[in-house]
Amino acid sequence: MADVTNAQAAAAFDELADLYELDGAAQYRVLAYRNAAKAVREAPLSVVSLAAQGRATDLPGIGTTLQQKLRDLGESGDIPAAQRLRASYPTGLIAVMHLPGFGPKRARKLHDELGIDSLERLRAACEQGQIRKLKGFGPKVEESLLSALQAGADGSPAPRILLSRALKLAEQIAGALRNHPGAGDVEVAGSARRRADSVKDLDIVATAADPVALAHSLGELEIVESVSSAGDAGARVVTHTGMKVDLKVVEPDQFGNVLQHFTGSKAHNVALREAAVRRGLHVSEYGILDDATGQTLRCRTEEEVYAALGYAWIPPELREGRGELEAAALGGPGLPELVRLEDLRGELHAHTTASDGRHTMEEMALAARARGLEYLAITDHSASHGFGNHVPADELERQIERAHELDERLDDFKLLIGSEVNIGIDGSLDYPDELLERLDWVIASIHTAFRTPEAEMTARMVAAIEHPWVDAIGHPTGRKIETRQPYAIDMEQVIAAAARTHTMIEINASPDRRDLNELHARAAAEAGALILIDSDAHSKANFELTRYGVYTARRAWLTAEQVANTRSWEDFAPLRKRARNRA
């Protein structure tokens, strides 16, 4: 039944939204499909299975009609309405519709009047000067279309930059702006502030005694390649790395409104405004207009914006339209106290020169202690890792001795000897059980055969989870943000197995992994599984990456209590599965 993944079902609704849009359907009908696509993409359970049981209507934005379409999708692999519409509107036309500056109306006109059904035919029509003849189109449209097509535009969304790279740039730019003599407040907004997995462009909001001077100073930074506009209200530039940066300079008494607006997300702002309208208030980046008085309230801070609308201030990481408004409503259930970087007291996943790390056990331990951590588990790759970076069993034996000696010597610090053990294709581990038992800590991960079918992959993972000496699962879905899809695996079953067996699940903090993602991490915590935030450090400097794991944990609504390694070693030790098994 779970043959259709939520990602596939969401894509089907998005396609249907595109097709209905081309067909000229009412915009709110189209919007309903887009909202449903988001709900499906973020659902913690298989929506096709839910639909089969008649429970998909519990999801926000799914009614009986869309539930039936999910059933059709589960039973036949397609939705009849989509099949019908595809006959009228070819796939190539959807690509045209997704070109920058284009949408359903323009694409439809090109289709109806010039017979355009692909990017190739569109390019030919441009080259023949046919586009500019159409009513509502002109030479500018034709030119920009041609240059976009020549630059390789194919209607697919622009690539996104990893948060780690984007934040480095954002902090650099914001720092430079703050140093400007005319600057007041300077804050990074947008998805970077929400600590999303990846970022499309940077939004910065500022106040300034001299707005023009501040706006021009952005364009003068060394990292800036070109300036597309700079005035008294802000500036828009592109860096040498290709990142678009948008600076808005605003009056201090609107700083809260503008920062809130440009922090988003879109889903959060739409929900916020819809709720406000029901109370006679209209929210925009300029203020809050009250129907009753005709007055517009301008806010210096975000706290004032949220308070005026009846909410506690909402941490940016939660602003994704995932129930945060209901939780933040004054007099409501309240928002969780989110875990912070400084809450973490131990690190349970780190490599040394014994496998593919850059530093020795001692160097890593001293670096961890210097960062204020109280315990560290050394978890080099196991016997079958390959790439010449594996640790054979006899080498691990020697590592155990070295670790015990080192642990003796380190004051006020607990050094654990563990392993990141490969999970074989059949779910087996590549050290003998008696060796695994003697370790302080074992984290098991999949590093091979990513294309294994879902049922086998799930069974493979669950087998590892059920192993008595596996304390935790590392990077559970194998995804690499923007570059590698997660392997096919039923996370519902994985999470349930982990919760049942007291196996911890990692949020791997490596900025291109952040795996578990925020949705799975939230589901896992709600299912009662204990979460770890691990750096997976391959060098001393990599301990710095832990913060990306904390960001994901916060986006997952996690409290310090739900993250196992916020505990002291004394409190953490008995939570390990091996400690429970021995007890």
Add this chain to the structure above:
DNA sequence: GCCGTTTTCGGCCCGACTGTTTTCAGTCG
């Protein structure tokens, strides 16, 4: 197509920008 401390029908966020127009439709965030 969804949804309900105004509603089972009639609403459904808000404003800027662009290129085309001469008052605005379409797109974008």
